[in-house]
Amino acid sequence: MLCTATPNNQYFTPLSPTVLQHRLPQSLTDYFAQIICDLLPTSSPQTRSSLVSLPELLFFIEKVTHRAGVTCKVIVYAMIYLERAKEALPKGAVGNYDTTHRLFLASLLLASKFLEEDMETNLNDSPISSVPRLNGKRLRDLCGGIYTLKDINTFELSFLKLIKYRCWVDQDDVESFLRRNSVELQLY
Numbered sequence: 001m002l003c004t005a006t007p008n009n010q011y012f013t014p015l016s017p018t019v020l021q022h023r024l025p026q027s028l029t030d031y032f033a034q035i036i037c038d039l040l041p042t043s044s045p046q047t048r049s050s051l052v053s054l055p056e057l058l059f060f061i062e063k064v065t066h067r068a069g070v071t072c073k074v075i076v077y078a079m080i081y082l083e084r085a086k087e088a089l090p091k092g093a094v095g096n097y098d099t100t101h102r103l104f105l106a107s108l109l110l111a112s113k114f115l116e117e118d119m120e121t122n123l124n125d126s127p128i129s130s131v132p133r134l135n136g137k138r139l140r141d142l143c144g145g146i147y148t149l150k151d152i153n154t155f156e157l158s159f160l161k162l163i164k165y166r167c168w169v170d171q172d173d174v175e176s177f178l179r180r181n182s183v184e185l186q187l188y
Helices: 026-039 057-068 072-088 099-121 136-142 149-162 171-180
Strands: none
Touching: 026 057, 026 072, 026 099, 057 099, 057 136, 072 099, 072 149, 072 171, 099 136, 099 149, 136 149
16 A cells, blocks of 8 residues: 655745745656555564654655655656665565655655766756755755754665666666556556
């Protein structure tokens, strides 16, 4: 079952006027959350009082991606990275209480950085954007204090190691992913 959402405004600050006022297609954010939830089972928190109360994953994804001005292309790349992570996980692996949130942040940050770097090397394709670049510090701020910058950097490095630094995604990878997942993404 998909992780459902209920708004919890204590984690998020109001939108900045520089952030694009758009939402990603619901089918894309729903499937992104489903891929993350299905990646590996997670353990329950040992004691609720000792852990930060996390927002529901789908709500977290929607809020962070909206405030970050993330494009559909970044999400598709992040999902491709998550497929690579799933292939690399040891059989029977179990994540911590907040592993789904960590995987989301790491895959999103990595995809954003890869695409940003790719656009910088190919200036003809580089769109002019009023959305600030997504980096660890900005992602920390978008999380509303749930994670520190050190946490975000650790998630990114751990994720890179898990996928064995396989960051390159070409057009064939994208087309293959979209074909395999066309029903879930409602691409008919």
